[in-house]
Structure formats: structure tokens, C-alpha cells
Amino acid sequence: MKRLVGLWLLGLWIGLSTPLVVQSDEIDHVFDFDHVTDVSVANPLTEPVTIIEGMNIASGDYTYDRDTDMITFHQAYLVHLVPGIHAWNVWGLDHYETLTIEIIDRHQAYRIINGGFETGDLLGFTALDIFKGERTLQAFTDRDVQSVSDGNLVQAVGAYYLGLDPEISPSLQKERMGILRSSAFTLGGSGFITFRLGGGLPSLLTYLSVRLVENDREVARYIPFIDPLSTQTPELRLYQADLSAYIGQRLLLEFCDYGGRTHDFLIIDDIETYHPEVPLEGILLEDEKPTFNAPYPPNQVQNGSFTQGLDHWTEVLETTAFHVVSGQMRSNDGGDSAIGMIRSNLFRLDGAGVVSMKLGAAAGERFDKDTFVSIRHYPSHREIYRFANDRHDGIEMKIYYVDLSDYIGETFYFEIIDNAGGSYDTIFVDDIITYYAARPFFDYSVLAKDLLQWRDGS
Ligand SMILES: [Ca+2]
Ligand SMILES: [Ca+2]
Ligand SMILES: [Ca+2]
Structure with a gap:
């Protein structure tokens, strides 16, 4: 019955x-x-x-x-x-x-799935390939989830953490890139989140990004403090972040590794997005997402030909790699060993939706991971186009066109990156044009080849 x-x-x-x-x-x-x-x-x-x-x-x-x-x-x-x-x-x-x-x-609704990697794999996460969609270059794979007992990483919590695949070479471990996206959650409780992060030297190419599910807007970016001495034995540190302005909103986390050098990697554990009270432990990180003070972006990016030195450009690292020589912006202030990133002001895509610039840099494998131009959308801060020099002969700068006509009316900015310090690791940029009233004539041979290939790599 x-x-x-x-x-x-x-x-x-x-x-x-x-x-x-x-x-x-x-x-x-x-x-x-x-x-x-x-x-x-x-x-x-x-x-x-x-x-x-x-x-x-x-x-x-x-x-x-x-x-x-x-x-x-x-x-x-x-x-x-x-x-x-x-x-x-x-x-x-x-x-x-x-x-x-x-x-x-x-309290599942307020938490990401498998935030401590205790399933021993990336269950609940999505790994997105960045670079040319090359599967072997994906930084976040199930093989990177390490058993705590296998290593000397005492700061991990539980049985597993997201580390580095020991079956591949240390240089490939760091050369890989990718984005690890968490499951979505509703921010509740105190609005604070905590996480353990470790990595190499301070790098603006590796960070944690917090995004609104609704419109993909990046609401906060956190860059871990990293002790340069810890590069040999990566150390996980406990951090906290105050997202209380977003209580009640659907969010997700993206752990980003855009860098291909030895210091560009992230190790992760113990992500907790639900704290009923403000957590007592953890180093408080401040939001470091890019900010701009031009409320009405012009269609032509300001000082794109560098006639005003580096006005309207912001060097992101505390080092000074960029300077203007012979009317060109170059990343070798101090020589090829200089490393840095510089960011333009915002511009609004208008007219034909085509942008162009002149570029000089070493060409070929590796160089295209180290010295490149990135076009980012605002306010999502999503990288939508990345290109490197593939035609410069070392003498004359070459023009590159990017067709962004699918994005007319949207706002963007440039980042110019020099992430390596060896010989020829430098990039020259000049004559950036972001507004063409009519579509200029150009053929495939001068089109900038997009190095990004977004793909769900999981
Ligand atoms: Ca764990
Ligand atoms: Ca990397
Ligand atoms: Ca350099």
C-alpha cells in the first residue's frame, strides 16, 4: 500500500x-x-x-x-x-x-562545483584553448590535477590540487596557455570569496577574472602576489576578495594563463565562493582590472602614431620597456631584455570597422607567443584578436589589417606585449589607424592572422 x-x-x-x-x-x-x-x-x-x-x-x-x-x-x-x-x-x-x-x-547554488579539485580531475570546470587551438598547449588539463601526497605542496587542502602535469617538461608546463572556467554560482552570504593561488613571477598574463554570467562583463581581476623565490617550488597562498557589490548576481570565475614563459603559470586549490561571514583568513586582493578615464571613446585611438610620445598609453608593469624612438613605439627601452605591456586608451569601432597598424618584430614560432598585439573588448575585457609579426624582414615595418566589421559600435583597446628578454625579443609599433570611413583596399597577404582559436578544450 x-x-x-x-x-x-x-x-x-x-x-x-x-x-x-x-x-x-x-x-x-x-x-x-x-x-x-x-x-x-x-x-x-x-x-x-x-x-x-x-x-x-x-x-x-x-x-x-x-x-x-x-x-x-x-x-x-x-x-x-x-x-x-x-x-x-x-x-x-x-x-x-x-x-x-x-x-x-x-549551499550549492552559491558555490562552484569541485572547487578543491577533490574529484582528482577538472569535473565542473571548462578548459578553453587560447593559442591557435593547439591541444598540447592547453595549460589546464585533468593531468595537471595532482595528488597532494605526490608532491611537497603542503599548502594544498584535501587530497588534490590543480598543479602542473609532471609528465611534460618544465618549459612546456609554463609555455602552455588557457582559460579555466568554473561553473556558475549566485553570489551569496558576505559576498567574499577565497581561493588558493600560486605561480611564477608577478605576471599580468596570469590572473583570476570574475565575470557576470548575464553579459560576460569582467567585474574584477585578481593578480596573486608572488614571491620571486617561490618559482622553483610553487607555493599556494590563501587569498580573499570582496565582491559584495555583486551579491545576488550570477558569476563565474576564469583562471587565465595568456603567457608562454617560465613565469607564466597558475596553480590553484580550495576555491570557496560562499562565506556566510567575512572570512578571517586570506590576503585581501584588490581588483586590478584595467580602468580607463575616457567616458566617450573616440573612433580613432588617441596618439596612434606616437607623435605625442607615450601620451594616452599606459605601461602596465612597473618596468619601463616602452619608449618612442624615430616616431615608433618600441619595447626595447633598456635593450631586448626589457619585458612589459602597454595599453592604449579606448576607441569605438566605427566606419568600415577595419583597423590597421605597422609592426616590426622577429617572426616565427615562440616569438608569436612572446611579442604580440592583443585587441580587447570593453567592458568584457575579452581578448578578441591576437596577432604577431609574420612578415617583418627586420628592416622595414609592415602594415597589418584587422577586419572587425562584425563589432561596429563596440568599444576596444590595444595591449602591446613583450613578454621575453632574449635577443630579438622586442616589438615595434607605429601608425595605428582605427577609423576608416570607407573600407580600405587590402588583400589576404596583409591581413593580420588571428592567433586565437577559442575552443572548449575539455
Ligand atoms: Ca584540494
Ligand atoms: Ca603559461
Ligand atoms: Ca623584450
Whole structure:
């Protein structure tokens, strides 16, 4: 009789996401968001399972083992369920039994999935390839999730942290690039988040970006303090960030590695986005996303031909790599060993939607990871185009055109990057034009080749 009442109740509740209220002695199993695992439950039927229905379950979300007569609900499915007691219909040939799993309330809505990497892989995260879509250059892979017992990284929490794949060379470990995107969460509690980060030297090419899900706007950027002495044995430090201005909003985190040099890497653990109270521990990081003071961006980027020195350009690192020589902006103030990044003011794309500039730099593999031009969208701060010199002969600067006509009316800025200190590691830029009333004539041979290839690399 109890079973019949259960079936009747279930009939009422099928298709609704509201948790079914079930007596606790009827719960078949529990799932804990803080200890993510698959959940195996005995088949409640006296015959083999044909299909399971309910809670938007799909055939890839569970497996049925005929030999053991066990049903296994996959962790990747369970992590998305809201807290409560959920029921599924387990079908045989012509009838079903119900099966229940309690999802423990761990404030899931306010938290990212697998923030401590304790599944031993990147479950819950998406790794986006950046550079030419080259899979071997993806900085964040399941193989980078390291067992704490395998290393000497005492600052990690739990059994795993996101480190560096030990099977590849140290130089490739750092050369790789990528973006690791978390699952989305609603910011709740105190509005503070905490995370453990480590990496190489202070690098403006590796950071944590916080974005609004609604419109992809970057609301904050955090760059860890890094002790240069820690480059040999990367150290995770606990940080906190105050995002309380965004309480109630849907956010996601992106750990970004845009750099290809030995100091450009991130190691990560213990990301917690829900703190009911302001956390007591952790170094408070300030938002370091780019800021601009021109409220009405012109269509021609200011001082694009460097006739006014470096006015309207902002050097980002504290070093001074950029100077103007013979009317060109060059990154070799102090020689090729200088490293730096300089940022233009904002410009609004108008007219034909084409921009151009003259470029001089060494060409070829490696150089295109170290000395390049990046075009970023504002206010998402998303990098939408990246190109390097591929035609300069070392004597005469060459013109490069970028067709951005899909983005007319949008606002952008340039970043010019010199991220290496060896011979020929330098970049020259001149005559940046961001406004053409009519489309200029140019053919494929002078088109800037986009080095970005966004792809879900997971
Ligand atoms: Ca961990
Ligand atoms: Ca890197
Ligand atoms: Ca340089």
C-alpha cells in the first residue's frame, strides 16, 4: 500500500523540479556536494533495468551493471541537482519502481562545483584553448590535477590540487596557455570569496577574472602576489576578495594563463565562493582590472602614431620597456631584455570597422607567443584578436589589417606585449589607424592572422 501511495505521489510530481517529500527511512542513498562521488544503488526491480526517468536524467547520466544489478548515478549529473530528496522511476519491461537520493544541502547554488579539485580531475570546470587551438598547449588539463601526497605542496587542502602535469617538461608546463572556467554560482552570504593561488613571477598574463554570467562583463581581476623565490617550488597562498557589490548576481570565475614563459603559470586549490561571514583568513586582493578615464571613446585611438610620445598609453608593469624612438613605439627601452605591456586608451569601432597598424618584430614560432598585439573588448575585457609579426624582414615595418566589421559600435583597446628578454625579443609599433570611413583596399597577404582559436578544450 505504501508503495502505491508513493507511485501516486510520484505521478503528481513527475516533471516538476520541486523535491519530492519522502520519509527519511525511504531514502535509498545520499549525495554530498562536498565529497563528490558517483552514487550506486541496488536495482529496486526484480528484473533488469531498461530505462530511468525523472529529474532530467539522460542515458549518459547513469550506468546499469547487469552483472551486479547495480545502478550508478554519475557524479557529473548529481553535482547539478538542487538540495532535497529526489525520486526517479526505474523501469523494467512494463512497470517501474521509485528510487530516491537525498542531495545534502551544502549551499550549492552559491558555490562552484569541485572547487578543491577533490574529484582528482577538472569535473565542473571548462578548459578553453587560447593559442591557435593547439591541444598540447592547453595549460589546464585533468593531468595537471595532482595528488597532494605526490608532491611537497603542503599548502594544498584535501587530497588534490590543480598543479602542473609532471609528465611534460618544465618549459612546456609554463609555455602552455588557457582559460579555466568554473561553473556558475549566485553570489551569496558576505559576498567574499577565497581561493588558493600560486605561480611564477608577478605576471599580468596570469590572473583570476570574475565575470557576470548575464553579459560576460569582467567585474574584477585578481593578480596573486608572488614571491620571486617561490618559482622553483610553487607555493599556494590563501587569498580573499570582496565582491559584495555583486551579491545576488550570477558569476563565474576564469583562471587565465595568456603567457608562454617560465613565469607564466597558475596553480590553484580550495576555491570557496560562499562565506556566510567575512572570512578571517586570506590576503585581501584588490581588483586590478584595467580602468580607463575616457567616458566617450573616440573612433580613432588617441596618439596612434606616437607623435605625442607615450601620451594616452599606459605601461602596465612597473618596468619601463616602452619608449618612442624615430616616431615608433618600441619595447626595447633598456635593450631586448626589457619585458612589459602597454595599453592604449579606448576607441569605438566605427566606419568600415577595419583597423590597421605597422609592426616590426622577429617572426616565427615562440616569438608569436612572446611579442604580440592583443585587441580587447570593453567592458568584457575579452581578448578578441591576437596577432604577431609574420612578415617583418627586420628592416622595414609592415602594415597589418584587422577586419572587425562584425563589432561596429563596440568599444576596444590595444595591449602591446613583450613578454621575453632574449635577443630579438622586442616589438615595434607605429601608425595605428582605427577609423576608416570607407573600407580600405587590402588583400589576404596583409591581413593580420588571428592567433586565437577559442575552443572548449575539455
Ligand atoms: Ca584540494
Ligand atoms: Ca603559461
Ligand atoms: Ca623584450
